[in-house]
Amino acid sequence: MLRLHFAGPEGHPLSSALALVGTTTSIGATLDAIRTNTVDALLFDYEWAHPMKSIRASLSAKAFPPFIAVHEQASRAAMVHALACGFDGLVGTSDGSGAIINKIERIVDGTWSFESEPWLREIGLSRGLLARELELSEDDDEQLVDLVGTGLPDEDIALLMDWSIQRVRNRIENLLSNNQLSYRTQLAVIRAASLKVPDFS
Amino acid sequence: MSDDSFFLLSESLLVSDFVDDPEFTEVTFNGEIYTLYRIVRITHEATDHPQGWTHMANVVRVRAPALGVALLRIVGRSIEDARVSLSGIVP
Numbered sequence: 651m652l653r654l655h656f657a658g659p660e661g662h663p664l665s666s667a668l669a670l671v672g673t674t675t676s677i678g679a680t681l682d683a684i685r686t687n688t689v690d691a692l693l694f695d696y697e698w699a700h701p702m703k704s705i706r707a708s709l710s711a712k713a714f715p716p717f718i719a720v721h722e723q724a725s726r727a728a729m730v731h732a733l734a735c736g737f738d739g740l741v742g743t744s745d746g747s748g749a750i751i752n753k754i755e756r757i758v759d760g761t762w763s764f765e766s767e768p769w770l771r772e773i774g775l776s777r778g779l780l781a782r783e784l785e786l787s788e789d790d791d792e793q794l795v796d797l798v799g800t801g802l803p804d805e806d807i808a809l810l811m812d813w814s815i816q817r818v819r820n821r822i823e824n825l826l827s828n829n830q831l832s833y834r835t836q837l838a839v840i841r842a843a844s845l846k847v848p849d850f851s
Numbered sequence: 852m853s854d855d856s857f858f859l860l861s862e863s864l865l866v867s868d869f870v871d872d873p874e875f876t877e878v879t880f881n882g883e884i885y886t887l888y889r890i891v892r893i894t895h896e897a898t899d900h901p902q903g904w905t906h907m908a909n910v911v912r913v914r915a916p917a918l919g920v921a922l923l924r925i926v927g928r929s930i931e932d933a934r935v936s937l938s939g940i941v942p
Contacts, residue, residue, distance in 0.1 A: 804878070814929040819876035823885035827914060833883040 652751075652758060655683055656720075657702070658695030664720050667747045668693075677701045689715050690758050696721040696728060696740070700843060703735040707781045716757050726769070733764040736778030779836065780843045785828050794821055798834070799841030857895035857907050866890045869906065874913065875923070875930040887913040888921060888935060903932075910935060 655672040656665050657680040665673050672687060674680040677698070684692060684705070694702050696719045706717050716738035721728045724742030732740040739757035741750045756762035764770050764777065786792055790811070797807045804822070808815045822834060831837055866873045873890045888910040895907035904922040911918055912935075919937040923930055 803882070814931075816872060816875055816930045819878060819885060820872070820874055820887065823876040823887045826885055827887075833880075834885065835883060 652690040652754060653688065654691050654693060654754065655680075655687065655689040655715075656693045657683075658693075658698060658720070662695055662720075663743050664693065664750075667743070668751065677705070681705055684709070684714055691716045691718050691754055693718050693720050693741070693754070695719075696732075699731065699735050699737075702737075703781050703843070706736055707778075707783075718754060718757060729764065729767070729770065730773070730775060731780075733770065733775060733777055734780045736781040738763070780840060782829065782840055784825070784837075784840060784844070787824070787828060788821070791821070791825060794818070795825065795837060795841045798822065798838045801838060856897045856900040856904075858898070860894060860896055862892070864893065866893060866908075869893050869925055869928065870930060871928045872930075875921075875933050877921075877933045877935045886935070888919070888933070889913055890921070890923075893923075904934075912937070 651669070653671045654668060655674070656662065656668070656670050657674045657677075658665065660675050671689060672683055674683050680692075680694070680702075692715050694717070699719060702717060702719075706714065717736075718739040718741060719728070719732045719735075719737050720741055720743060722743055724740050724745065729740050739753065739762065741753050743750070745753075753762065784795060786795065794807065794811065797810060802810070804815055804818045807813075808818045811818065822837070825837060826832070826834070829837070829840075831840075870890070875888055875890070877886045877888060878884070879886065891909040891911055893906050893908045897904050897906060903924055905925045906923045908921045908923055909918070910921045917937050919935045921933050921935045924932040
């Protein structure tokens with residue numbers, strides 16, 4: 651029987667639907683639980699995706715179980731977002747506890763992954779895009795990506811940085827190239843999503 | 852890009868006679884895709900072009916080899932806008 655831990659708000663439907671070895675209702679308690687308990691999979695409310703993404707990115711490669719997001723519907727949009735966050739799977743509470751357990755087992759034993767879905771392979775989205783740390787090679791790259799992350803167009807960024815539009819665009823191109831990104835929006839979203847979870851311990 | 856607004860420039864002119872930085876980025880696909888080019892030579896100057904282009908140049912794509920021709924809007928030794936047409940020959 652799988653040892654499952656659930657992280658999410660109190661009264662979540664999944665917490666009563668499955669046999670769990672632990673539940674936590676805060677990010678800090680979840681981080682402690684991951685570090686101290688051995689579980690086969692960590693399930694969490696989809697609304698917690700961004701802090702869970704940061705937690706997963708901060709853990710060493712050998713130290714954590716599969717991260718599986720729980721959404722009301724395992725829609726394609728939710729699956730794409732979960733893949734981009736670097737999670738290992740997504741289950742829908744509307745699927746029923748039997749189907750949920752079956753999918754969790756397949757995620758844990760490796761017989762199912764996002765990459766096994768043909769329609770996801772066609773998109774060509776790389777796992778963990780939103781969990782990346784941007785490589786910043788110039789001193790003022792951080793200011794530049796902060797402005798890109800606020801959604802400003804190049805012209806406004808040029809005014810704020812007191813740069814020519816040519817310099818702004820060349821530097822954005824350099825950032826995209828160095829970070830293997832194809833689109834300006836990816837740079838903005840990664841920067842905007844780069845939430846750091848401090849380790850108060 | 853046949854256009855009566857463009858006049859042939861002398862081959863003795865250097866890129867540095869026109870711009871401070873010979874590299875520029877063309878932005879396409881509704882502002883999403885950024886492609887870096889380097890000017891090889893500025894071949895033509897435009898006068899009162901209806902779309903605001905000021906120069907035409909031979910360019911090379913920096914990240915992936917390709918040759919092209921660029922329409923440029925140069926203001927104050929800086930390239931404000933560009934549109935590139937690549938040659939049909941791509942290695």
